[in-house]
Amino acid sequence: MPFSFALPTTSSANLSDFFTSSTHPSLPLLATTKRSVFKDALKKHKRISPRDQPAHLPAVQDAANAYIPYLLALNTASAYRDVGLEEVSVEIVKPLEVEWRTTISATIPGREAPRPKVTGLHHELAFTLSSLAYTYSLLARSQLRSLYASNVLSPEQRTAAISSAMKHLLDAHSIHSFLLSLPSVSAAKDGPPDVQASTITALAALAMAEATLVVVSKDDPYASAVADDRNENNRDWMYKAPTIPKVRAHLYARICLAAAEHAGQAHGLLARSATGKIDEDLIKYANDLRRTARGKAIRFLAINAELSGSTGEALAWLNGAKRELGLSSGSGEDGKRKGLRGLKQSWQERREDKRVEKGGEWGLDAGRLEESRIVEMLDAKWDRENSTVNVQLVPDFEPLLSQMPSGREYHTPQPWSPPVLDASSLMQMRAPPEPAQKAFEGEEDDSGSEGGYGGLSPEPVGAFPGTAADYGRSATSSSYY
Incomplete structure (x- = not known):
């Protein structure tokens, strides 16, 4: 009965190009890695068949819960607030x-x-x-x-x-x-x-x-x-x-x-x-x-x-x-x-x-x-x-x-407790990353026009087969649904 939402997808992003931290230099790098895993989970969910998508939802949930603590840490520290009990400095490049x-x-x-x-x-x-x-x-x-x-x-x-x-x-x-x-x-x-x-x-x-x-x-x-x-x-x-x-x-x-x-x-x-x-x-x-x-x-x-x-x-x-x-x-x-x-x-x-x-x-x-x-x-x-x-x-x-009674609430909404970084994780991010260390950028293709399940790329209506790239991102497709 709940609405059949379609999960969004996103492009790749190296958060180290946008944020820097003098107290926790590894934070942007690790956040980029977690985001790339989340991005891959969303794109894989979109490409698999509708029958198999419910079984893949826990993987998307785990990837989101793993990325959210780092994202909230960046958001909190960039606003000049402490992350938990630790002072974290993040500057926006x-x-x-x-x-x-x-x-x-x-x-x-x-x-x-x-x-x-x-x-x-x-x-x-x-x-x-x-x-x-x-x-x-x-x-x-x-x-x-x-x-x-x-x-x-x-x-x-x-x-x-x-x-x-x-x-x-x-x-x-x-x-x-x-x-x-x-x-x-x-x-x-x-x-x-x-x-x-x-x-x-x-x-x-x-x-x-x-x-x-x-x-x-x-x-x-x-x-x-x-x-x-x-x-x-x-x-x-x-x-x-x-x-x-x-x-x-x-x-x-x-x-x-x-x-x-x-x-x-x-x-x-x-x-x-x-x-x-x-x-x-x-x-x-x-x-x-x-x-x-x-x-x-x-x-x-x-x-x-x-x-x-x-x-x-x-x-x-x-x-x-x-x-x-x-x-x-x-x-x-x-x-x-x-x-x-x-x-x-x-x-x-x-x-x-x-x-x-x-x-x-x-x-x-x-x-x-x-x-x-x-x-x-x-x-x-x-x-x-x-x-x-x-x-x-x-x-x-x-x-x-006209004589119907008033409604009665059953649930008492509870505030959501987002996952946060623990003290040990924050302590490990104080060490600067290795010079050759790079963030994981994901395994899924970062094209703006993703194919549907089965890896099929969409073709514009009336186009010659194999010429979809010539039409840019205006190519029509119903594979998203």
Whole structure:
């Protein structure tokens, strides 16, 4: 369900050309080496196939965590502050200039995202920490994918996957919040839209919305029942009926409403901050996440009404959830969808199931189709019961929606503790580097137009094969996605 972020890539940079230290001469050299390893990890992640990318995420995470202490040390010492308990002197020879490929900025369809040159250590910090936050979101995606794939999970495995995904999303939120706490990053106006303060604020709100919505997934029996029902490998229906325990529906509804508020804040910031400059898929995802959270909240309020015996009111709540999720209101007594709109939705759901199995770009609707299945299942079940057993009138849902409760926060955000250099590492950097010692500059190619997975170089549309270099960096490519 978390958004499928694309990790940015960056150019090579010898930090010794931009920084010098009289107290710790080896600091710029070692920082260059760590940065080169991080750069290689990002470029390798981009070149491998989408199916293998989730397994490579821990390598990107380790490379980022190894580079961040040196980057923070340079940033702190260049501002004439002590690194930990040790005084470190760093002088800026010239402003740092590197290229970072933007990944959430709007681009021309079919063309690879640009790699603009950014100036300043604060932009290097923003892109590096944002890459780590994206990595945590992608790790959460890999955990949650197991809930919707064809493999059958035990309750313990399901709980472990949800708990791990929740932790990763909270880490992503903490990193975005840490970025906003840096004055040089929050006050910068010259950077790309990816590292603008409004965009980082929106991404922090989006991660919190996703982490809040994951809370109810652990104890939501209806979501697991629908997932098991469409799972071809599940054989539990042969010998036992699905058990639906009672849930704290009203509490879950308020938690979902809190998630909807965070998603609405993210959507508003992304849509207003840089019109035409943020990827439309990300803006649409934030809006779909808000609708999914509100639809889930209304569904829990319907469950709360049904548990109290008000089946007619519960059906009215479900009608409100249908409108929030964009479902067709017309359905027959058998619960089957009618018309072209229902056919289109069924086709979209089948295509989404194939994406989940292949591990590709699934979940771009923020779980809206999955929630629609749950609402339709409950609507068909309760409508049959209301038509045969206890007949109750179904009121209008507009007055009910106006009486929805306020949201309730579940998580208490914790500040992020970045990795720092210990005293022994700082002491070793007091020794000057050997005259012949050079920093590791990486093994990956530093071309501005990287090929996709498989090492294929992009060819411009209509160009003769093998002449891509003649077109410079304006060559179009869809390999980035």
